[in-house]
Amino acid sequence: MASDQGNNQSVERAISVLRAFLTGRPELRVSDVAKATGLGTSTASRLLATLETLEFVERDEVSGLYRLGTAPITLGGVALNQHPVHREARQIAQDLAAALGLGVNVAIRQDDSMFYLANFEGRLAPRSFVLTGQRKPLYATGIGKCLLLGLSAEERRALLPAMPPFTPSTITGHDRLDEELATVLGRGYATEIEELAFGRACVAAPIRDRSGAIVAAISISGPLSAIDLPAREAELARTVIETADSVSIGLGYVGPAHLLGSRT
Known part of the structure; x- marks a missing residue:
């Protein structure tokens, strides 16, 4: 011993x-x-x-x-290649980023954070660094809001006892978060506008496995000027929901993710 x-x-x-x-x-x-x-x-x-x-x-x-x-790069590559969500989402996300010229990200929940499995940047949303492997707060991101749909209100409060702000737009109270998630559940997608970082926004949708559980989420993101949510929200929301459904089907899910309820 x-x-x-x-x-x-x-x-x-x-x-x-x-x-x-x-x-x-x-x-x-x-x-x-x-x-x-x-x-x-x-x-x-x-x-x-x-x-x-x-x-x-x-x-x-x-x-x-x-x-x-x-x-570490070798190990990280092997881990990604073995992850079922990454295998199903990688090519779909890469093609979408190229088609839209925006960023497309796939992430899972790790405890109280979201963890990026994939990150592709289009010509309108370049980055000088890779997001894959990074963690971000659940409550201040579109992907995170989708991942939180898989938890009850009580579970969310236990998981996130404090929600410090990153910008003036960050949701910092659970009552407000509950309202936001009810909206996300009803329409099938989440948005985030300068809640984590100034000048950036995203639209995200949940990814489900064969059991119907939310196991990941995918987002379309970029600078405010490029993503232009006031004019393109409906278009981008439809695209991200359809993309999330495609990945979900690849994971064995057989129902429309945006029409099925989850615990609140």
Whole structure:
């Protein structure tokens, strides 16, 4: 048992070192990793050296700084390829982004956050970074609102005890969120206009599996000027619902997602 505990601790420490690179800084010193993980400098250095031999991190020979290596990319690619929602949605989302010139995103719920499985940007909605693998708040995103439809009001309150604002448009109260989700359920799609970030908006719809459960959601997103919701909401809503239904059918669902109820 003592040996197992020691091995488990070693794994936890190694994972904590890798997570230190999630802060957004592309390169870190050994001291940065030690500070972020709470490990001693010598322990952090030893773990980094081991992770370097396994290609999980790389060390710049000139600066001595560490960055993530290629092994996490390999693992991430395999994980995505094995995920049923990603397999069904990837090509559909990519084709839609190219056709509309806007962003198309697919995400699932992970605890109290949404987790991006796929992200494609059209010519009208370019980004300098990839959203895949990132987490965003459920209550401040169109996809998140769709994912919250799968929970009861009581479950939502337990999951999201606090909803801090990101912009003046962010929904921060559960009564208001309940009203918003009732609207989403009734019309089959969600919208989000500058609730998470200024200058951006989206339209989203839920994706269901063969049991009818909401397992993911897909959105069409972009800058306000490109998505132009005041003029195009009906068109984009119809498109995103049809796209979500196509993915749902690929997952074994046989009913129109936007006409079936869920718990509220």
